[in-house]
Amino acid sequence: MADRLSDDEIAEGLPSSWQREGDEIVRVYEFTDYLHGVNFAQMVGEIAEAQFHHPEIIIRFKEVEIRLTTHDEGGITDADIEMAEFIESEQTAQTGGIDDVEL
Numbered sequence: 001m002a003d004r005l006s007d008d009e010i011a012e013g014l015p016s017s018w019q020r021e022g023d024e025i026v027r028v029y030e031f032t033d034y035l036h037g038v039n040f041a042q043m044v045g046e047i048a049e050a051q052f053h054h055p056e057i058i059i060r061f062k063e064v065e066i067r068l069t070t071h072d073e074g075g076i077t078d079a080d081i082e083m084a085e086f087i088e089s090e091q092t093a094q095t096g097g098i099d100d101v102e103l
């Protein structure tokens with residue numbers, strides 16, 4: 001399992017649009033309607049299972065919040081940064097970079 005990253009490593013590796021909140025990295029995605037968010041959450045869940053690294057996924061009306069940390073290490077590791085990058089690339093690939101994902 002990857003080691004915890006330093007503050008500088010986190011700041012350097014964090015994809016734009018993501019924020020650091022203590023021992024987690026966080027991003028809120030906005031959607032045109034509730035079910036688009038639900039579909040996006042399903043996609044994130046499939047990525048999590050494939051990577052065996054599981055974010056907290058909070059589905060709200062027209063937005064989905066993704067929170068990542070490495071529980072086994074008690075903080076932020078490369079696994080979290082890589083998962084965030086993967087989610088960003090998948091979401092961008094499917095929407096051309098806009099948040100209201102038409103899945």
Ligand SMILES: C[C@H](O)[C@H](O)[C@H]1CNC2=NC(N)=NC(=O)C2=N1
Pocket residue numbers: 052053054055068069070071072073
């Ligand atoms: C046993 C342990 O739960 C597993 O190795 C995986 C499962 N998914 C996980 N997900 C996250 N976010 N952090 C972990 O440390 C983690 N560990």
